[in-house]
Amino acid sequence: MxxxxxxxxxxxxxxxxxxxxxxxxxxxxxxxxxxxxxxxxxxxxxxxxxxxxxxxxxxxxxxxxxxxxxxxxxxxxEALDGARTEDLVRILADLDAQRSRLSDDIAELRQTRDELASGSEGNKAALERAEELADSVGILAGTLAATGPGIVLTFVPGDDPIRAAVMLDAVQELRGAGAEAMQLVGANGSKVRIIASSYFAESGENLVVDAVTLAPAYTLTAIGDPETMATALRIPGGVEDTVKKDGGTVIVRQPGTVEVTALAQVADPEYAEPVD
Amino acid sequence: MIVAVVALAAGIVLGVLVDVQVPLLLQPYLPIAVVAALDALFGGVRAHLDDAFDDKQFTISFVSNVLVAALIVYLGDQLGVGAQLSTGVVVVLGIRIFSNAAAIRRRLFRA
Incomplete structure (x- = not known):
């Protein structure tokens, strides 16, 4: 130039x-x-x-x-500024299609997430319920140690030994008064959890409970409402009266929280099966 | 020639440094106009190498190239074939640029 x-x-x-x-x-x-x-x-x-x-x-x-x-x-x-109408329309259509695809993806993933969350929540709730059930059943069946408010009875025999029938009466009376877990401890240190199938027998001066020999004096620990249980034992003609009549003594203590640590062996039922 | 190179470089530098937004109205036409102007530029370089350069002619061809290219694109947009017509213009201008470049190459390198 x-x-x-x-x-x-x-x-x-x-x-x-x-x-x-x-x-x-x-x-x-x-x-x-x-x-x-x-x-x-x-x-x-x-x-x-x-x-x-x-x-x-x-x-x-x-x-x-x-x-x-x-x-x-x-x-x-900005590549879009100079684009033509038909290009913009095409781009818009592409983006719309992409967006709807992604929306579908989002909805699907949300659903999956909700399912998983509710599933895990359901599982958790079921597990908690099952654990609670296992706890209460375990306490009832005597396979779990238990603690709570309750009373401690000490049966001291007089001239006559404490008879098995008296001990059974005491246990029944306590059950009637709402005892939820009980154990019987002998002076020889043996202890037995009292469960639904527990039996009481006599062997000389000793008591045999569930094939365990207990030496007097006996300590019966029961978890339940202390007042109700103590009252149930004191009714005229009740356990205390009977033991006194035999020359023995029943010492009722309410130490607040008591512990039932003896465990029962539970055999699997041989004949009975749960009905679903 | 040197003035043209300097002017081109100065224009590019200015365009890079100054933050100018292309007006919306011009945006469809600017790329085509640039290609048309490039065609004119290559024609001018070739004419210069042929010692046949003329300022006036270059100016007129530059402006008319740009205007015609923009007009064609505008017309194409109005007719609804803007994209196709733009492509056609670019192809034609590209062929011209190539042929001019070939002539320049022959002139410069004798090959």
Whole structure:
């Protein structure tokens, strides 16, 4: 652009389609011949177009560079701005389809999550219920040690030994008064958990409870409402009276919290099966 | 030639440095206009190498190239074939740029 050619050749300058198309193949031969003639004096003659047109051309080229840079940058930034309506519609449709797919995915995953959560909650609740049930059944069956409010009775025999029937009466009386767990401890240290199938027998001066021999005096520990149980034992003609009649003594203590630590062996039922 | 290179470089630098948003109205036409201007630029370079460059001619061809390209795209958009017509314009201009580049190459490297 700096050098101006005296002979304007429209075919070259604007890259006119028809002429330049012809020019591409047979370029060298015809062009060089006429160009060689005015080449030596280009500088002095070049002043002609230098002024306004030259500045304009330079400005246009500068504008081109500017536009290229701006276009490249804006295209990199927001490709959607320059997009056509149909392209936008297509992009929108694509995005809609993608969104609905993802929404389906979300719904599916939510459902799975809820199922898992409720399942685990259900499992947890069932487990808690089962554990509670196992605890209460274990206490009833005598396979679990128990603690709680209760009373401690000490049967001290007088001249006559404590008879098994008296001890059974005491146990029944305590059960009637709401005792939930009981154990009987002999002076020889043997202890027996009193459960539904416990039996009481006599062996000389000793008591045999569930095949365990207990030596007097006996300590009966019962968990339940202390007042009710103590009252039940004191009724006229009740356990205390009977023991006193035989010359023995029943000492009732209410130490607050008592512990029943003796455990019963529970055999699996041989004939009975649960009904589902 | 040197002035053109300097102007192009200055324009690019300016475009990179200055934060200009392309007006929404111009956005469909600017890429085509740039390609058309590139075509004019290559034609100018080739004419320069042929010692046949003319400022006035370059200016007119530059402006008319850009305007015609933009007009074609505008027309295509109005007719609903904007995307196809844009592609066509780009193809034609690309072929011209290639042929001009081939001529420049022949002139520069004699090959």
């Amino acid at each position: 700096a050098e101006d050619e005296e002979v304007p050749r429209d075919a070259e300058a604007d890259g006119d389609a028809t002429t330049s198309g012809e020019d591409t193949a047979p370029d060298d031969a015809p062009k060089t011949a006429p160009d060689d003639v005015p080449e030596p004096p280009p500088e002095p003659v070049a002043r002609r177009g230098r002024g306004f047109n030259g500045v304009l051309a330079a400005l246009l080229v500068g504008l081109l560079g500017f536009t290229i840079a701006v276009q490249i940058r804006s295209h990199g930034e």
